[in-house]
Amino acid sequence: MLKRYLSSTSAKSLASALDEKVYQVTTYARPDDLCITRGQNAKLYDDINGREYIDFTAGIAVTALGHSNPEVADIMHKQALKLVHSSNLYYNKECLDLSSKLVEKTKKFGGQFDASKVFLCNSGTEANEAALKFAKKHGITINPKKQGIIAFQNSFHGRTMGALSVTSNPKYRTPFGDLIPHVTFLNLNDELTKFNDYISSNRDKLAGLIVEPVQGEGGIFPVPADKLIGLKKICSENEVAVIYDEIQCGLGRTGKLWAHAALPKEAHPDIFTSAKALGNGFPIAATIVNDKINNALQVGDHGTTYGGNPLGSAVSKYVVDVIADEKFLSQVEAKGEIFKTRLRELQKRFPEQIKDVRGRGLIIGAEFAEPPTEVIKRARELGLLVITAGKSTARFVPALTIEDSVIEEGLEIFAKAVEAVYK
Structure with a gap:
């Protein structure tokens, strides 16, 4: 599927596609090397640049049932x-x-x-x-x-x-x-x-x-x-x-x-x-x-x-x-516990940098001692999309349908990003 997509758009390089950004009003700060083309549950793809990302943002807590939900x-x-x-x-x-x-x-x-x-x-x-x-x-x-x-x-x-x-x-x-x-x-x-x-x-x-x-x-x-x-x-x-x-x-x-x-x-x-x-x-x-x-x-x-x-x-x-289903809601709480447990383990390793982990269900924040700008950037380079909240908090609001294995994989990337910045 990726090859078919790339062949159909091969005439349009990443540079030419992103040249169109000049037609956008200047109300957003976006990375210049990322252009989302499709998604699947808790993953996003930049086919123009050949990149796959685990998505811990869900469009800022929007795609609760995942990207490209077939029923939707x-x-x-x-x-x-x-x-x-x-x-x-x-x-x-x-x-x-x-x-x-x-x-x-x-x-x-x-x-x-x-x-x-x-x-x-x-x-x-x-x-x-x-x-x-x-x-x-x-x-x-x-x-x-x-x-x-x-x-x-x-x-x-x-x-x-x-x-x-x-x-x-x-x-x-x-x-x-x-x-x-x-x-x-x-x-x-x-x-x-x-x-x-x-x-x-x-x-x-x-x-x-x-x-x-x-x-x-x-x-x-x-x-x-x-x-x-x-x-x-x-x-x-x-x-x-x-x-x-x-x-x-x-x-x-x-x-x-x-x-x-x-x-x-x-x-x-x-x-x-x-x-x-x-x-x-x-x-x-x-x-x-x-x-x-x-x-x-x-x-x-x-x-x-x-x-x-x-x-x-x-x-x-x-x-x-x-x-609105008890079974569905209970698995949201269970997935949230995976996030909090792993983030608190990371906090123990970097207590001077990560000051607090808080939230409920799948709206979770890891507060840093300083704005985690470099951590977010490094995570993106490693294949994970995370956003911030407040002055210095990394925010985790993935699809409520995110698979446990994808949570673990994404948190491993986040840990590597923290290690890379604060080694």
């Missing part, structure tokens, strides 16, 4: 022959089926106990934009001044103006000047008494609070259960809607259907968001709300052209069915 491909093919798009002017069966499935599976697998309605859209940042609008609308119906949003330091919620407004990193925020007003960033490490003092004293100005149960881009930091339980209690007492951003940590990534499914129902959110894995690479996202939030919404309060299109919904139904 078959569903896309069959649905594309039936109906791709019809607009939200009308119902479509795939959208309705997916919405009911998300609510029912969420409740069955210990997620938001009062999940009620679903808004389908196209990306994580769009799902968070909807969540923020829903929370603000709910607050305004209580008190027109109740518009403020609490977010947290080290957070990441997206790149559009609303989602960016609740993303704490100045690197992403400051180039764009004034953003959405009335956003306050608190420190998740503070005591609950401090949160209670702030929220209760500003209850007439606060509409919502948004938090990732496991902070992803910030460096893979699981938020302690007692902190989330306490925050929800404080917010409920002060009529502040709670939003859980589960775009990266949700849909099986932690070994639970949703990260918040590990919490008692009194800590469940009023709104939570999902994207990334929801379409296994096809753009689709969801904002799930309870009746309290939904009752604040009116026809025309929000919308999207492509959201809930039949093609994306058909793919997502399959993804949810596969992941």
Whole structure:
């Protein structure tokens, strides 16, 4: 297959293919010697350059069921022959089926106990934009001044103006000047008494609070259960809607259907968001709300052209069915233990360089004393793709279907990369 592909593209050398990068806007820093042409489960291929890579990134926690999943491909093919798009002017069966499935599976697998309605859209940042609008609308119906949003330091919620407004990193925020007003960033490490003092004293100005149960881009930091339980209690007492951003940590990534499914129902959110894995690479996202939030919404309060299109919904139904399975979720936890065990062994060998290994399921971070830029580069040269998170964390978010043997092989490469850099 590789030879056939190479012969069909032999007229186009690596250099000429990458010459086309001049037509891309300069928003990404990419290696100049890598151009992905195809994938298979937890492996990616650069056929132009004749390279094979073990993939510990899954498109940044997106292809949870693996690259080129044959069932996903078959569903896309069959649905594309039936109906791709019809607009939200009308119902479509795939959208309705997916919405009911998300609510029912969420409740069955210990997620938001009062999940009620679903808004389908196209990306994580769009799902968070909807969540923020829903929370603000709910607050305004209580008190027109109740518009403020609490977010947290080290957070990441997206790149559009609303989602960016609740993303704490100045690197992403400051180039764009004034953003959405009335956003306050608190420190998740503070005591609950401090949160209670702030929220209760500003209850007439606060509409919502948004938090990732496991902070992803910030460096893979699981938020302690007692902190989330306490925050929800404080917010409920002060009529502040709670939003859980589960775009990266949700849909099986932690070994639970949703990260918040590990919490008692009194800590469940009023709104939570999902994207990334929801379409296994096809753009689709969801904002799930309870009746309290939904009752604040009116026809025309929000919308999207492509959201809930039949093609994306058909793919997502399959993804949810596969992941919402106890056997599947338990193997995610088992695979995560392989990562943590091997990384902690490596940490013992390099205690001055690797400061911490943390995470749940298959969202794991190895924090280095310095940015692991050279380690990541060396790993890529050896045939492993790994990405970073936060200031100095190597992030491991492979396909949830990755084979144990591929995990072991990839971690062996990672160990060699660490050895090469810190020998």
